[in-house]
Amino acid sequence: MEARLPAPALCPSCSQASDPADLDLALRRAQEQLVQSEKLASIGQLAAGVAHEINNPVGYVFSNFTTLERYLKDLFRMLAAYEAAEEHLRGTPAASRLAALRREIELDYLKEDVPTLMSETLEGIARVRKIVQDLKDFSHVDADQQWEWTDLHRGLDSTLNIVNNEIKYKADVVKEYGALPEVQCLAPEMNQVFMNLLVNAAQAIDKPRGRITLRSGAADGEAWVEVEDDGCGISEEHRLRIFDPFFTTKPVGAGTGLGLSLSYGIVRKHGGRMEVDSEPGRGSRFRVTIPVRHEEAAAP
Template sequence: MHMTAQDSRGSRASTIFIVDDDSGTQQLLADTLSYKGYATRCLSSGRLALTAAAEDPPDLILLDVMMPDMDGFEVCRLLKMDQATRFIPVVMVTSFNEKAMRLKGIAAGADDFISKPIDATEILLRTRNLLLVKQYNDFLKEHAGILEQQVRLRTEELEKVIAELRTTHQQLVQQEKMATIGQLTAGIAHEINNPIGFIASNVTSLGKYCERFLTFIKAQQTTLAACLPDPDQAERLQAMGNQLKLERIIDDVPNIIRETMEGVDRLKSIVMDLKCFSRVNDAEQSIADINQCLESTLNIAGNELKYKTIVKREYGELPPFSCHPQQLNQVFMNLLVNAAHAIDTKGEITVRSWSSNGWIHVSISDTGCGISEQHLSRIFEPFFTTKEPGRGTGLGLSISNEIVRNHGGRIEVESLVGQGSTFTVSIPMKSQGHG
């Protein structure tokens, strides 16, 4: 590196502080250095030098040892302790050419010494060498900083890539899981559907047959009672009937048939859910008004909602768009029923719709129980439910999620335990993958 009085960027002359209480020495040093093109600044005390160095650090300091308020050793020590000034080379100017003094200077952190009376060649030589070292130092520091910055950026990029890979991996696992479950459920639904069909029709027939039997038995009893010659026989028959608890059985048969039919109906709806879950692509695609869909779903869900909730509607203007309305209705129905279930005795459900930047959004908020952190990550899993058997199969949200994903959209949840939840469905108007 070629040394001039310019600094490493060549844009300004190197600045040198001359710290000395003697104006004669100041002048002599300033003249010698200015002549070679260095910018000098004379300071007559240690304190002034410390303040000036902190404000605008020079490239080199020539520091007198013997000064009245604070000696050169102390000034040097303070300069070397401060992070902002510790890299400025300090040359101690001393009239004592003693070893002890120099050792004290070295202990205070001095970088070099020159002796009084001042020799111009010596001072220029030492100045040049120390400035050169400082330039190297500055260069290294600057580049170490740039390197550190680059390493940090690369590390951040790598961390991002790793996080993306992890997410993609999880999504793949999830998709694989959904596909397997889809196939399984389609198979199970198909297998269960046939027996449910004949159970339903047989139970219905049984019900009708029982009714006829009962009518006939009652008629028989009346006729028998009227025409049996021996009253004992009639009593014996009566006693036998009592023993067999015939009356209770006769009363109970319609209940048993009704309950069995309810069970069959529940089975049917579970199978429908399962079918829907595994074949969400089947339904027709058409142009729909989502606000109308919401309204009709709210009507159907009325029973579930009307006793304990006040439903607020905040519909925005939505352009009609092409989708599978029956499927989206099913999504809204699931979300509404979940919201109603989350409300214990009295609460509010707010249904909002709006569009922005080519997307349609529908949010369903409730003031219900909320979802704990630990459950939040699992609610979209098929068969995950916190409801008692018979009240929930745990398929609602996973079906809904699948439907919305097939529309190219997503469902997001925000929830606070004890305060409520908001499920937001977002679908792009130019959705792909569901045609």
């Protein structure tokens, strides 16, 4: 499948569309792109809102649950003391009532199962908390965009958690992180880039189970992050077009063709670059490199 809207012929010297029909096409493309980025922004806002709302109830469920666990431990201790005291009731009607009740409620099983239930539930709540935190980290819509010193590994990890759903059934994720200094960047936007690369990598996997490798490193005042997959790869012909807005090879509904073009724009805004190395049938490797320190002049 090809791009929804073909790229208009651009004048090589001024990069403007040379033909009125092309100009119309370029306008429509720009408009669609604006609508799309507006949509992305409101999705981010929605995610942050939902995360904020969930945060509170999850917080008290978590803290009540920890208290409940302590109370239950005490109750079990008390129960053990009662059981020890039962000795003295042997032969009385009270003893047989207690024995019947013990069988009815399967006390021994209960004693085993309650702690398991508690720890599984706690794990579940902890996971919800983590997702909420990741959503907050990811959307980070606090007013203006800030060039902040950021741990890119943290951004990559929380983005990975968010798109884990898309990935976990298709590929194993291998992390080969190097040493990264904090990088001055627009953190939510960089997360957006990671998300696009991760989702693309997962979508490229065309065998029962693939592998996505994440690498990172820094050299000469620059930091880089790499997302490699062992999926379908990209043909030479397509490779020239993957950064074009609306270029997609995916069926309608699966791809918008905007992921890489938006990512490219974000990376350029950081004064960085994006490289791709791919072989059809073997897989692809996308590398994002940005300067560690943001220079105002570097942004176009």
